[in-house]
Amino acid sequence: MISRRSRQSLRGGGDGAGGGGQGGEGAAGGRPLSGSDSNTPSPGDECKYEDGQHSESVLQGLNDLRLQGHFCDVTLCVDGQNFPVHRAVLASFSPYFRAMFLSSLAESQQEHITLSGVDANMVGLLLEYAYTSRITITKNNVQNLLSASNLLEVATVREACCRFLERHIDATNCVGIHCFAEAHSCQDLTKKAKAYTLKNFSHVMGGDEWINLGVEKVVELLGTDELEVEREEQVFQAATTWLHQSQASRTPVFHKVLEYVRLPLLSPYFLVDVVESEMAVRSSPECRLLVEEARLYHLLPDRRFQLTSPRTKPRKNTNTTTVIVAVGGEDNKLVLRSVECYDPHAHSWRSLSCLPFAVSKHGLVVSGENLLYLAGGEFPDGSVTRCLWRYDPVLDEWHDLAPMESPRSELGLATLDGHIYAVGGWSGTCRLNTVEKYDPRSNSWSSVADMNLAITSPAVVACQGKLFVAGGAILEDGDGIDWAQVYNPHTNTWEELPRMMIPRSGSSAAVLHGLIYIVGGWHASTENTNKVERFDSRTNSWQLVAPMCEKRYRPGVAVVDGHLYVLGGEDGWEHFHDTIECYSPVEDKWTMVGEMLTARSWLSCAPLKIKKEIIGDLATPMS
Structure with missing residues (x-):
């Protein structure tokens, strides 16, 4: 056993020779080797050793x-x-x-x-x-190994298995890897395998993994916007390939799958010759309703924007994109002739061919044939025009058409059953109660029944086969009214509706999910307003919804992908907005989503499908 004295010596603090400061200089613990009286060791007194092989x-x-x-x-x-x-x-x-x-x-x-x-x-x-x-890790053991490492929470092996599977994804196994990764909560691998499946769907849809999927996973994949196919017909073929693998057991649930095939985007000939001839479609009331929806979409092109649903939305890989076209308008200095389009997904702008002239206070609509029409308006010198112009998105050109019977600015414009209706407005000397319609087939205008009131700046929109007119101004001060009426083209008659909750002129109208939204406007008692109300033609009633973030007089409005977009407008005298708001009917909420290239009011907006090569890469904002 080592004695206490010996242990002290080993520590350098013993009582032996030199221990009290009187002994010889050679004592082991007497003084620091450096000769310093400090108790702090110098760098040379320590040696840190690390064995790189130790852990192994x-x-x-x-x-x-x-x-x-x-x-x-x-x-x-x-x-x-x-x-x-x-x-x-x-x-x-x-x-x-x-x-x-x-x-x-x-x-x-x-x-x-x-x-x-x-x-x-x-x-x-x-x-x-x-x-x-x-x-x-091998192809033979990777799935069992991932399952075991997932259960025992060996994260490093689990991730190594995921990387191995990711490197070996192909069209024959991507669906299986996606489902396997999803079952084991491997989120990154789940997303990558699904992305591969969607991108290479034309090679996947005939494979064994596809035809053996459960209905829930088939619905999930077919309902995805990112599904890459050249034509929607391929999606229907994928659905029927899955159906025919087990016709008897899958026919009763096939309507759940067909709901996610975008039938309105099929060729009408394919719809009649192929879809309607499928036995599972003919025997199912739910499937026949979906086919009827697609038929109406093709038969009533002018109502396509009212028939919006997830099935009418093009998939993202198509060569067209839906943009909001903003035309003309004015700020506190200029009347504009610029035409620009806004991509609500990329939040970016591109310029299109300018108007032949600068104009504001005009009307703008898009037809079922995806052609843009601009009518009337006021020139910078204050004169009012009868002109009608059509924009061709394929050629990116404006073409002059037959002029209206009357010059009109501050008019309402809407498309209804293949015709364009010009409602009320200012002739240059007086307000108008006249209404005329344009027939694109004959390139001619004709009058219809007059309204009960001469009116400017009304909100006009077509819905459910009728023409709705709300608000506007009837006096010289431009004060808004709460008056509303509807025109029936089959009887050529006007009928009064319940009055709006808020009087307004200079408001804008749009149809979203079968409901008519009246946005912004002006009234002497409230001045410019941010309030929004909507009309349900089925219950014949008005209802207030969430107000906009900003007050807007004469803004532009458009509906894209089930959301309402409002652009520009005025907030008080000579204060022009360049902001864009988006309304979600599901959340009943407005959100600021972007800015215009120039602040303006009295502009017109419409949603339009445009080939991507015309506008280039919308993902890059315009400088």
Whole structure:
């Protein structure tokens, strides 16, 4: 045994020779080697040593002990196989075992632990990894190994298996990998396998994995905007390929799949010749309703913007995109002739061909043939025009058409059953109660029944086969009114409607999900307003919805993908907005989503499908 005196000597603080400061200079613990009286060691007094092989040698030692059965304090029992191991090693590499051994559960004290739902060979591989840091992943074991590592919470092996599967994704296995990864909550691999499936769908849709999918996964994939196909007809063919794999059992649920095929985007000939001839479609009332919806979409092109649904929305890989075209208008200095389009998804702008002249206070509509029409308006010198112009999105050109019978500015314009209706407005000398309609087939205008009031700046829109007119001004001061009426083209008659909740002129109107929205405007008692109300023609009633973020007089409005967009307008005298707001009917909420290139009011807006090559890459904002 070492004496107390000897232990002190070893520490350099003993009572031996030199220990009291009187002894010889050679005493081991008498003074610092540097000769300094300080107790702080100099850099030369320490040496930090690190063995790069230590961790590996410890693992090797532990593995040798495991293989020889030394110090093993627990045995894992899996499918009749026993694996003697060390608790400390299991707890150090697996949160699953750490939680088990630190808990008050019975397993924390047991010497034999049975593992269920996991392959014994995979447990052996994971234990080999725990003791060696090495594991071999192959095509034959990767799925079982991922399942085992997922259950035992060995995150590093789990991620290695995901990377292995990702490197081996192809058209024959991408659906299976997606479903497998989803079942094991491998989110990154789930997304990548799904993205591969959607991008290569034309090669996937005839494979074994596709035809053996459950209906829920078929619906999920077919309902995705990112599904890449050249034509929607391929999506229907994919749906019927899946159907025919087990016709008897899948026919009763086929309507759930057909709901996510965008039938209105099919060729009308394909709809009649192929879709309607499918037995599962003919025998299902739900399927026949979907076909009828597509028929109406083709038969009534002018009502397509009123028939919007997820099935009328083009998939993202198509060569067209829906933009909001903003035309003309004015700010506090200029009347504009610029025409620009806004991509509500990329939040970016591009210029289109300018108007032949600068104009404001005009009307703008888009027809069912995806052609833009501009009528009337006021020139910078204050004169009023009868002109009608059509924009061709294919050629990016404006063409002059037959002029209206009367010059009109501050008019309302709407498309209804193949005709363009010009409603009221200012002739240059007086307000108008006259209404005329344009027939694109004959390029001619004709009069219809007059309104009961001469009116300027009304909100006009077509809905459910009728023409709705709300608000406007009837006096010289431009004060808004709450008056509303509807025109029936079949009887050529006008009928009064319940009055709006707020009088207004200079408001804008749009149809969203069969409801008419009246946005912004002006009234002497409220001045410019941010309030929004909507009319339900089925109940013949008005209802206030969430107000806009900003007050707007004479803004532009457009509906895209089930949302209402409002652009520009005035807030007070000579204060012009350049902001864009978006309304979600589901949330009843307005959100600021962008800015215009120039602040303005008295502009007109309309949604238009345009080929992407015309406007270039909308993802890059215009400088």
